[in-house]
Amino acid sequence: MNLQLEIPGRKSSLVMINPIMTASGTFSFGLDKPHGFNIQELGAIVTKTVTLRPRKGSPQTRTAETTGGMLNAIGLQNPGVTALIRTIAPKWTRWRVPVVVSILGATVDEYGEVASRLDGVENVSAIEVNISSPNAKRGGMEFGQEADAAAAVTKSVIQNTTLPVIVKLTPNVTDIVEIARAVVDAGADALCVINTLQAMAIDVTTRAPVIGSTFSGLSGPAIKPVALRMVYQVASALDVPIIGCGGVKSGRDAAEFLLAGACAVQVGTATFANPSAPLDVLNGLRDYLTNHDVVDVGEIVGAAQAAG
Numbered sequence: 001m002n003l004q005l006e007i008p009g010r011k012s013s014l015v016m017i018n019p020i021m022t023a024s025g026t027f028s029f030g031l032d033k034p035h036g037f038n039i040q041e042l043g044a045i046v047t048k049t050v051t052l053r054p055r056k057g058s059p060q061t062r063t064a065e066t067t068g069g070m071l072n073a074i075g076l077q078n079p080g081v082t083a084l085i086r087t088i089a090p091k092w093t094r095w096r097v098p099v100v101v102s103i104l105g106a107t108v109d110e111y112g113e114v115a116s117r118l119d120g121v122e123n124v125s126a127i128e129v130n131i132s133s134p135n136a137k138r139g140g141m142e143f144g145q146e147a148d149a150a151a152a153v154t155k156s157v158i159q160n161t162t163l164p165v166i167v168k169l170t171p172n173v174t175d176i177v178e179i180a181r182a183v184v185d186a187g188a189d190a191l192c193v194i195n196t197l198q199a200m201a202i203d204v205t206t207r208a209p210v211i212g213s214t215f216s217g218l219s220g221p222a223i224k225p226v227a228l229r230m231v232y233q234v235a236s237a238l239d240v241p242i243i244g245c246g247g248v249k250s251g252r253d254a255a256e257f258l259l260a261g262a263c264a265v266q267v268g269t270a271t272f273a274n275p276s277a278p279l280d281v282l283n284g285l286r287d288y289l290t291n292h293d294v295v296d297v298g299e300i301v302g303a304a305q306a307a308g
């Protein structure tokens with residue numbers, strides 16, 4: 001069975017042995033993996049989003065459980081791109097699994113600056129551009145909610161890197177296809193669909209918002225149908241590699257995203273309840289493909305489009 005895929009960039013490609021990736025912010029920098037977890041079996045690792053300077057993140061409380069998912073407002077706590085390059089990236093040297101570094105800037109130029117610092121860094125195979133975080137005071141989702149701003153960020157990154165560029169979209173928009181088109185026209189090599197849905201919870205005893213920064217991002221199985229709908233919409237409108245993300249916790253979920261038109265999927269929140277979730281998703285996908293006599297995973301990509 002062939003599970004391999006390639007996301008072509010302008011100078012190099014992101015080549016993955018299978019379509020299962022970790023989602024940004026749910027696997028840190030890949031160094032604290034659970035005992036017995038063979039990271040090399042994954043298609044790719046996506047790091048926590050890094051910014052130009054270190055960030056301390058949001059006040060507590062940062063996470064809460066909801067029915068079918070979780071809320072988070074971590075506030076992009078990260079050591080900054082310089083520390084990533086000096087102390088974290090060298091630890092990836094013996095990995096075969098490609099590492100995708102997620103980046104965010106407070107301004108359009110800052111996105112370009114972070115991208116340029118990562119260009120040529122050994123062990124970095126692609127960049128994921130976070131224009132979708134609901135937890136950044138400046139940058140993030142504000143760029144992903146407006147087509148011109150999304151295009152400007154994409155151009156800024158592309159001008160500053162030779163690596164393949166994946167742009168991660170927010171679901172908190174009226175028309176995701178409009179934003180996706182702007183980003184692709186600006187030169188993005190691939191899209192990641194979607195980041196979290198902006199949400200909140202209120203403690204009825206204290207009568208205050210549960211999450212310290214009031215608003216937060218909803219993730220997990222609760223958002224899967226929304227993510228799937230958005231992947232389907234973007235795939236039917238545009239010819240671009242799409243990485244599906246949102247609520248994937250089984251091989252069957254992964255298959256749904258591929259059928260909708262994604263060529264790969266990311267596993268995020270599921271990892272908190274089950275640290276082996278990305279590998280379980282991979283094994284489940286393999287079983288699904290075997291049971292349906294699929295010899296090449298590419299055969300099912302977008303199959304629901306033809307049926308729908």
Ligand SMILES: Cc1cc2nc3c(=O)[nH]c(=O)nc-3n(C[C@H](O)[C@H](O)[C@H](O)COP(=O)(O)O)c2cc1C
Pocket residue numbers: 023024025026048049070072074076102130133168194195196218219220221223245246247248266267268269270
């Ligand atoms: C605790 C937590 C931290 C996250 N941090 C980031 C981040 O730094 N950058 C980013 O692009 N997405 C971040 N996300 C969003 C996930 O990458 C993913 O897009 C989202 O959670 C939906 O997928 P899931 O339902 O599989 O978790 C975070 C999600 C969670 C739950």
